[in-house]
Amino acid sequence: MTEIDIEGMSVADLERLRDAINQRLLELRYSNRHSLPELLRMLEDLKVTLTDQGKEWRSLERWQWMDGKIRFWLNPTDQLRYQSGWYTIDELMLWARGSGPVLVPEDEDEIAEEPWTDVGGVRIRWLPDGSMERL
Numbered sequence: 001m002t003e004i005d006i007e008g009m010s011v012a013d014l015e016r017l018r019d020a021i022n023q024r025l026l027e028l029r030y031s032n033r034h035s036l037p038e039l040l041r042m043l044e045d046l047k048v049t050l051t052d053q054g055k056e057w058r059s060l061e062r063w064q065w066m067d068g069k070i071r072f073w074l075n076p077t078d079q080l081r082y083q084s085g086w087y088t089i090d091e092l093m094l095w096a097r098g099s100g101p102v103l104v105p106e107d108e109d110e111i112a113e114e115p116w117t118d119v120g121g122v123r124i125r126w127l128p129d130g131s132m133e134r135l
Contacts, residue, residue, distance in 0.1 A: 015052075022049040023096055034089075039063075039070055042089050049096050055082070060092075074102065 006014065026045060034042065040063075047060060059075035069088050076082035082095070082102050094100025117124050 019049070019053055019096075022052060023093075026093055026096070036063075036070060039089055043072060043092070046089070046092055046096060050092075053096065055095070076102070080104065 004017070006017070009017070026042070026049065043060070043063075050057075056077040057074055058077060059073055062073040063070055064073075064086070065071075066086055071086040071088055072092060073085075074082075074087055074092065075084045081104055083104055085101075087095075087102060091100050091102065095102035
């Protein structure tokens with residue numbers, strides 16, 4: 001086992017350590033198929049981890065059987081970064097790790113297709129509604 005001196009760690013380092021510990025505990029506790037009561041307990045543990053990470057939601061309580069799996073309804077507060085939808089516990093655990101289908105994908109191709117135009121020294125880009133955005 002590695003000894004960690006937490007006295008000399010910054011707040012950011014301690015938060016990263018806490019997140020890593022929470023995620024590892026979830027992985028160790030819940031690595032097999034589970035019954036509904038186990039999944040509900042896992043969800044409660046996962047909510048603590050997500051809350052520690054500053055991730056918030058309007059709804060993460062409802063569940064239903066879909067496509068052969070139990071899925072949970074997530075309605076995140078920050079919908080610019082996270083998508084609402086029905087997710088498995090594994091997909092929600094990926095969210096806690098900063099990846100997976102909960103994250104809104106970055107659309108780099110769309111940005112590249114919409115170039116800015118220089119008009120009289122002012123950069124503009126036409127928006128879908130016909131208006132323009134100035135930079």
